[in-house]
Amino acid sequence: MTDATIIGAGVAGLWAARALLAQGIRPRLVDRTGPPGAHGCSWWAGGMLAPECEGAVAEEPVIRHGRAAADAWAKVTKVTARGSLVLAPARDRADLTAFARRTGGHEMLDTTGIAALEPDLDRRHEAALFFAQEAHLDPRRALADLVAALADDGVQIEHADLTPETVKGPVLDCRGMAARDALPALRAVRGEMVVLRSSEITLTRPIRLLHSRHPLYVVPRENGLLMLGATQVESAHKGGVTARAALELMSTAYALDPRFAEAEIVELGADLRPAFPDNVPRVVQRGNVLHLNGLFRHGYLMAPALARQAAQFLATGQKGDLFHED
Amino acid sequence: MRDFYGTVLDNPMMLGTARFPSPQVMQEAFRQSGASVATVSLRREGGGGEAFREMIRSLGIHVLPNTAGCHSAREAITTAHMAREYFDTDWIKLEVIGDENTLQPDPFGLLEAAKALCADGFKVFPYTTEDQVLAARLVEAGCRVLMPWGAPIGSGQGLNNPYGLRTLRTAFPDIPLVVDAGLGLPSHAAQAMELGYDAILLNTAVAEAQDPVAMARAFGMGAQAGMLAAGAGPMPVREMAQPSTPVIGRAWL
Numbered sequence: 141m142t143d144a145t146i147i148g149a150g151v152a153g154l155w156a157a158r159a160l161l162a163q164g165i166r167p168r169l170v171d172r173t174g175p176p177g178a179h180g181c182s183w184w185a186g187g188m189l190a191p192e193c194e195g196a197v198a199e200e201p202v203i204r205h206g207r208a209a210a211d212a213w214a215k216v217t218k219v220t221a222r223g224s225l226v227l228a229p230a231r232d233r234a235d236l237t238a239f240a241r242r243t244g245g246h247e248m249l250d251t252t253g254i255a256a257l258e259p260d261l262d263r264r265h266e267a268a269l270f271f272a273q274e275a276h277l278d279p280r281r282a283l284a285d286l287v288a289a290l291a292d293d294g295v296q297i298e299h300a301d302l303t304p305e306t307v308k309g310p311v312l313d314c315r316g317m318a319a320r321d322a323l324p325a326l327r328a329v330r331g332e333m334v335v336l337r338s339s340e341i342t343l344t345r346p347i348r349l350l351h352s353r354h355p356l357y358v359v360p361r362e363n364g365l366l367m368l369g370a371t372q373v374e375s376a377h378k379g380g381v382t383a384r385a386a387l388e389l390m391s392t393a394y395a396l397d398p399r400f401a402e403a404e405i406v407e408l409g410a411d412l413r414p415a416f417p418d419n420v421p422r423v424v425q426r427g428n429v430l431h432l433n434g435l436f437r438h439g440y441l442m443a444p445a446l447a448r449q450a451a452q453f454l455a456t457g458q459k460g461d462l463f464h465e466d
Numbered sequence: 467m468r469d470f471y472g473t474v475l476d477n478p479m480m481l482g483t484a485r486f487p488s489p490q491v492m493q494e495a496f497r498q499s500g501a502s503v504a505t506v507s508l509r510r511e512g513g514g515g516e517a518f519r520e521m522i523r524s525l526g527i528h529v530l531p532n533t534a535g536c537h538s539a540r541e542a543i544t545t546a547h548m549a550r551e552y553f554d555t556d557w558i559k560l561e562v563i564g565d566e567n568t569l570q571p572d573p574f575g576l577l578e579a580a581k582a583l584c585a586d587g588f589k590v591f592p593y594t595t596e597d598q599v600l601a602a603r604l605v606e607a608g609c610r611v612l613m614p615w616g617a618p619i620g621s622g623q624g625l626n627n628p629y630g631l632r633t634l635r636t637a638f639p640d641i642p643l644v645v646d647a648g649l650g651l652p653s654h655a656a657q658a659m660e661l662g663y664d665a666i667l668l669n670t671a672v673a674e675a676q677d678p679v680a681m682a683r684a685f686g687m688g689a690q691a692g693m694l695a696a697g698a699g700p701m702p703v704r705e706m707a708q709p710s711t712p713v714i715g716r717a718w719l
Contacts, residue, residue, distance in 0.1 A: 377514025
């Protein structure tokens with residue numbers, strides 16, 4: 141018995157299924173490629189749950205809803221709640237002060253404070269901002285855990301290529317860039333990332349390096365893996381990682397800690413983030429179709445809230461603040 | 467206002483389109499600044515950047531594509547041709563970077579590219595230093611606008627060499643001059659306009675402000691104030707105090 145159809149099984153679609161179940165609505169979950177994998181941009185995410193840091197440039201709803209994301213995820217997958225660190229090269233120290241002014245929930249650390257949190261990090265860094273409330277997860281593991289949790293509730297991902305107009309009843313369109321024809325304001329923002337493996341560098345929380353030209357974040361994963369991200373290019377070109385992006389990401393990582401030079405390159409990845417003009421995720425209602433889209437660089441931060449609002453609307457008719465009039 | 471290759475701008479502010487928190491903030495910043503020209507880079511976005519370019523076209527103001535990120539004349543020339551195709555304009559802000567640290571223009575590569583592009587019918591806006599001899603060579607090559615830097619790109623230092631910029635203004639009374647790069651505060655914009663410059667061009671100071679929209683408006687006002695002041699005939703600077711009301715004949719009480 142199906143009450144609503146979800147098209148697209150990326151982070152938004154999987155959360156939509158979970159949110160519908162929570163409202164007592166039975167979802168049918170379909171994806172044209174099947175379970176999550178390298179074909180979807182959720183696969184390439186960093187997995188930082190860092191609403192305060194994102195708030196340096198993101199709009200207020202991203203900060204507010206993002207603060208609830210770590211708790212939501214912790215019910216499904218392993219969330220590491222060790223906060224995040226923000227550093228700046230000595231030359232760009234003023235950027236750290238500006239970042240502190242634009243964000244909340246942080247404290248300023250000196251060399252001793254940094255070493256207490258990340259004893260293995262290069263000792264040259266003299267100042268850092270510590271955001272104690274932030275967390276991170278491993279996106280691929282999180283997707284697999286979501287899929288498993290849905291399976292436990294009897295929801296399987298059906299391998300089928302559907303479009304919203306061919307489906308009867310309520311539809312949650314979570315196709316990302318594939319829904320571009322229905323959402324003219326949606327655009328692609330290209331992102332590129334690198335995964336390295338190092339037996340030398342041990343980090344326990346995400347680190348951001350404010351760099352005036354090439355800002356960088358490093359997210360530690362299991363088995364010595366370190367994810368470096370991410371470029372942000374106003375382009376819908378879906379080709380492989382450019383040499384420039386790889387150079388920038390890796391040389392900035394080298395500036396963070398010279399031992400990155402000896403790390404093994406495990407993976408290079410590039411994909412397109414769907415985004416609306418204000419870079420805030422939205423639910424757009426068109427008749428029986430709800431479009432959950434524009435998650436930009438906030439997929440893991442915003443999918444739980446976006447899905448909850450869509451499911452709540454189906455259950456009660458109430459529209460949350462992430463609904464956007466079309 | 468002097469015309470730029472036959473186009474008279476109704477506002478002396480030119481604003482870049484990079485590094486804004488979102489396209490929506492960018493669009494509002496343009497509206498609030500009153501900018502008459504939007505500069506846009508192509509090198510990195512390339513063929514896939516159409517959605518963003520459409521957003522820039524929709525601002526409804528002049529588009530000045532640039533060759534930011536180019537390090538040789540050849541690269542810049544290729545990028546200029548790409549820009550002409552994408553934006554259907556023969557305007558090109560020519561940037562040929564010579565030093566990775568300061569992003570200072572490479573005068574030799576700049577001149578080489580300017581000659582080639584002017585000969586090819588482009589209307590070249592060269593990003594240059596305040597070097598007067600280089601400026602003369604660029605004008606000889608066919609450039610009818612000069613864009614000397616105020617300070618290194620993105621540094622926010624303001625006008626590092628007011629003397630050099632003033633000299634350039636005196637040397638080229640009939641060529642439109644634009645201070646491009648290095649502005650950090652609206653007072654820098656006013657100062658450039660007070661020197662008799664025809665426009666200012668900036669990006670980072672607005673895009674990376676905490677409130678880009680408010681800063682855009684502030685820069686627009688700064689540029690307007692400077693332009694108005696330059697036309698209003700500033701008073702001469704004097705060594706001695708000069709009371710604005712006479713002291714002789716004041717009543718002894």
